[in-house]
Each structure stands twice: as C-alpha cells, then as structure tokens.
Amino acid sequence: MPFSKTIALPTGSLKIQINETEDLFNQYIDFAARNNPKRGFLFVSKVLAKHYPCTPTQMRVSYHQLVDLLLAIEMGSDKFVFIGMAETATALGLGVYETWLKQTQKQGVYCQTTRYFLDNHPFVNFEETHSHATGFYLYQPENDAVKKVFNHADTLVLIDDEISTGNTFVNLINAYKKLNPDLKRVIVISLLNLTNELTRNNMTVKTGITITWLSILSGCFEFTPNPEFAFNAEKVESNQHCKQHLFNGNYGRLGINNLLPSLTGQLAFLAANFKAESRLLLVGTGEFIYYAYLVATELENQGFKTYVQSTTRSPILISHAILNAEIFQDNYEDQIINYLYNTQVVKYDAIIIVHETPKNSALVYLTSFLKATSLRINHGKVCLS
Secondary structure: OOEEEEEEEOOEEEEEEEOOOHHHHHHHEEEEOEOOOOOOOEEEEOOOOOOOOEOHHHHHHHHHHHHHHHHOOOOOOOEEEEEEOOOOOHHHHHHHHHHHHHHOOOEEEEEEOEOOOOOOOOEEEEEOOOOOOOEEEEEOOOOHHHHHHHHHOOEEEEEEEEEOOOHHHHHHHHHHHHHOOOOOEEEEEEEEEOOOHHHHHHHHHHHOOEEEEEEEEEEEEEEEEOOOOOOOOOOOOOOOOOOHHHOOOOOOOOOEOOOOOOOOOOOHHHHOOOOOOOEEEEEEEOOEOHHHHHHHHHHHHOOOEEEEEEOEOOOEOOEOOEOOEEEEEOOOOOOOEEEEEOOOOOOOOEEEEEEOOOOOHHHHHHHHHOOOEEEEEEOOEEEEO
C-alpha cells in the first residue's frame, strides 16, 4: 500500500511519497543529511554496500530483482551497453551486468563512469550537477571488439541506486549519442526512482530517445532546506592528474564484455586466519566495491558471516541512518577526505580492506586504524598487501 512520510533532517525537511509499501521501502532505504548545499539529503541504501553495511546475499538478491525487471520487458535488441554510475553504484552496475550476462546469450558490454583521469584514453565527458563532486568521465573501451559494441549498440542500460532529477542521465545520454549514432533506446534501472511523469517526459524530449524506466521502488519527494543550517563540507573534486599508475587491471573503467575472473580457490590463505562463523567486514575503496562483494561471497560460501561496505568521499552528517564516521585521506592521490560510515552497526570479528591501488600511506593508516587485513586485487588475483 502506498504511503507518505516526512523526515526532519538537520539540513531541512524531506517529504516522500512512495508507491510501494512502507515495509518494502524500509527493507531497502533509510535517510541521512548530506553536508552539501546543493542537496542536503541522502537516501541511504541498505543493499548497496556504500554507506551502510549489507550482506553479499542482500546485494545478490537486488541484482536478480533488477535483472528480472529487465528480462520481463520486450527488448528487441541485439547489442547492449550497460553503464554503472560512479561512485555509489559501481557494484550495483557490475552485479546487474554479470547477472544479466549469466542469464542471456545476448551481446553486451559493461562500462562504469569514473572520477579519475586517464591519459591517452578518449572519453565522453559529462557532469552530475547536483553532486558534491561534479566531474565524471566515461572512457571508450580499449579493446577493439568491446569498442565496436560500445560505439554501435542500439540499447543503452543505465544503472544507478537512486534517481531524483534525471539531469545526470540527460547529460550522459546526449554525450553518448554523439559517439553512437545507432542508439535507439535507453533503459534506466534503479533501486529507487523518484522522478515524476513530467520529468521523465522532459528527459525524452531533451534526449530525443525513448526511455524505459525500471525500479524496485518509485515515488516522488520534496525537500525544504533549513535556512539556518551552515554547510561546511570541504571540496572533494578529483585532481586532473593521470591515475593510470594506480590501476592494475580493467574492472569496467575501460569496458569489459565478459565476467570478471572467479575467486574460487583463491582465499584459503585468508580463511585460515578466522574462526568458523566469524563476522567479517569487507571494505572496498571508493569506486572499487565489486571485488569486496566477490571476496565476501566466497567467504560467505565457506561459512563466515560477511558484510560489505565501501569508503566514500561523500560528506554525510551523523544522524538517522548514519551512526558514526571514520575519517581519513583517500588512497587515489586526490588529497581529499574520505569516510567509512556505520562501522558500529555490526560487531565485527575482523575487517578486511579490498583495494586496487598500491598500498600507499593512506591505506597503511586505514589498515592500522581499523586493525584490518588488506588485500590487493592484482589483475583479478587476490594477494595480501
């Protein structure tokens, strides 16, 4: 049964109207206040593994639910491009893509947007205007076969956790159209869709493309800012230095057209360090969330109680769904503050950081501070770092 609710946040008043039941909504979403004058609220997903810990099983269920929605519509397409939106929905994007790939025989590639600049790689440049960090890149795939599908796909599947204005997708679709004249259809998949009919119709007009909307939850919202609240968030834009030396594999930034390498059999050395049924938190870094999910899944299969979460540059206030925040420098050489929220939700027996970058001073500090073990993913292989 649909419901409405008003949430009092330090930054203002958030009113929502949801088309599904309140029990279903509460399974997926909670609320928080963002330290961002452009948008003082946040819908905190409970299955995204970003700002709130969740189990790999919860993540996997959401992937299957979204793919079921995708498979239930008439596709009529031969070539697909899936794009996961950084930084929050990179695991969601890859999870949906891999689940779809396993269930179909269609030809598709996956790319993720990223905030990191890479020399010598052509990109589609666009902005997420409401974000705390607005600059994004969408790189053209480096592999010729993947690039061919990317440049000529008739269907574009955009994946994000929450959609409110649709402006980011308008910017992205119009930028991508310049590269791919064969695009005929866009499908937008999300956990929560808060766009109204007028917004969706305007997006079709602004892009000139037929857009299909799929989500587990839908509704609308209204936010009234608190004029007395003083925002003080630091700047969190990435610098324009090339970050190629930080990445040792292609996990979506440069386009992929197959499943990521399996971790089966790679974690015996790690599992031997923990008691049976230990509660383990797998922490991804920034955009690099999906491998934390894969490690957590493998350890869950071995009998451990695993949870997944990620560091983030998103400045969120302690209130409502956000119980605590750990603060440290980022490990991508941007010299900006990063956060790890809600480490107090579960009493963990051990924390494991899963990262792609070399183990620099930021990771050394975070590993020591959390009393964690750290794993680096090196071209799809797991190794202690």
